[in-house]
Amino acid sequence: MNELDLNYPPSYYAASANVHPEYPQLAGDIDCDVCIIGAGYTGLSTALHLLERGVDVVILEQARLGWGASGRNGGQIVNSYSRDIDIIERTAGKRIADQLGAMAFEGGRIIRELVARYSIQCDLKDGGVFAALNHKQMAELEHQKALWERYGYDKLELLDGNGIGGVVASKRYVGGMLDHGGGHMHPLNLALGEAEAVRKLGGQIFERSAAIAIAREEQPIVVTKGGSVRAKTLVIAGNAYLGGLVPELKAKSMPCGTQMIATEPLSDDLAKALIPQDYCIEDCNYLLDYYRLSGDKRLLYGGGVVYGARDPQDIERLVRPKMLKTFPQLDAVRIEYRWTGNFLMTLSRLPQVGMLDDNILYSQGCSGHGVTYTHLAGRLLSERILGNSNRFEAFATLKHYPFPGGHLFQAPFSAIGAWYYSMRDRLGI
Known part of the structure; x- marks a missing residue:
């Protein structure tokens, strides 16, 4: 990725963003309790929930905070998931559907709580x-x-x-x-306000500090061009912009x-x-x-x-x-x-949540329904890190499969499926 790519895209949101600081690049080697890859809503929500409990948090962002989907989306607070609770019940069973159904409206409440608690100016x-x-x-x-x-x-x-x-x-x-x-709301200003809250609570954010490798040791180490972060726990929250950093996460999305x-x-x-x-x-x-x-x-x-x-x-x-x-x-x-x-x-249109090792967690794959879910995900990831895994595990039990044909054919196959459903929409059937 070249330097130009790391700037905000020429969106209305970037042009109307609140005045905000640039965060430094990582330079040197540091330790922390929790390192988070990705300064979008998932990473920021996770950090805030942990910092409010006194956990030492570092966030690494390859570009600018909120640079990905969190700063470019439609800005709509839409409840539930990309596949609704009845679909979850048919595919995962009533017990999981009841657990996810109880959380389906929580993300929007979290957004409003954060906006009120930290006086975030985002045209809500x-x-x-x-x-x-x-x-x-x-x-x-x-x-x-x-x-x-x-x-x-x-x-x-x-x-x-x-x-x-x-x-x-x-x-x-x-x-x-x-x-x-x-x-x-104004999605980039929401992210910027959440980041400022992270900073005020003592969290560290490093922009233009892409993770280029993860050493899966007893305490994971994330390597960047300018340094490294060793953490007791690592959270991977790069979503669509994670690239090939974690091959097993790329395979099913x-x-x-x-x-x-x-x-x-x-x-x-x-x-x-x-x-x-x-x-x-x-x-x-x-x-x-x-x-x-x-x-x-x-x-x-x-x-x-x-x-x-x-x-x-x-x-x-x-x-x-x-x-x-x-x-x-x-x-x-x-x-x-x-x-x-x-x-x-994802193929199921439901989020992928889980663990790669005992101390490496991830959440990704909101499938176009991410504004509310990512804020919920941050709370679930923080609960798991703090020792309460029940709600995290409800998502982690969802089964995920690779797209037919692998990466070579996933886009054309998905486009064919979308064409089929679009025709049904047009015909009203």
Whole structure:
């Protein structure tokens, strides 16, 4: 990776980031209780939960903190997992489903707790909408509401045609569901605020300090270009940007790219007309579109997946037609920012959690549903390190398999599967 790659991508989030310090590069050899590879949400959440309990923590980041998916995502606080609790029950059994179901709404609460506790300025807003494009999707939302209510979640409100029209000025939808416990925020500013909290609690963060090797000794040693960190426990939280550092973690996951655009600032009247209550919105397609208003009233719109994480040459050409299909009234509005970023997908679409050795833990593979899960993961990893493994083990028992055809064919096979489900979405079957 060259030096240019280590800077923040030219996203709206980077352009509007809060003033923040650069953290030093690692220079020399140090010891700590816990070393974390990756300064995204998983790593930052883990560090905060440990530091609050007096544990000595070092975070190593190959680029800038929040440089990966944590600083490029849609900024939407969406509950549960990329595969919902009923799917987990069918594949893993009722006991595991009940355990994961009890945690399915915790990540969003953790985000709000951290924002309040550390006074993080990240434009946090409440309310998220699932928008149904056809009656089949509306029936699925009714099922989802009943499912989540089985696990004690009571913040959902079904919207009929008139109801959805009152929350988003698009004629595409037949109805929807409002999650009052959902919401949205500026994702990079959330990461920056969490990092500042880490610093104030005594944690050390080293940017531009890529892990280039791990010595799996009695106390693992992470080697960087400028030094090393020896730790009692190592947490691997690199997700889609881990590369080939840990081959056994690469085998059952695939980086995927997603794209976003940001318009010029909209007038107060136009912004209010598009999304009157300032909720975030995602549709119910397999390859879904998602959008919301920023703090300065731009429309941020994302959609599509590039399997294998290749960066498309013309992001605006891919995403702007989706935006105009939803909001044709924005035809004359300029696009001022366009960017892409990677998330890590697993074959099951459920997170991979576990241990490589007794003192090397990992969590990865949020499969596009990472904002809330990563914050939960940080709590689970910290619980395991502090001696309580029950909730960590519930995720660790999930079975994961390699993609058919291995790395050579995982992207085309996944694209074929996505095409199949996209056709079902279009046909409403």
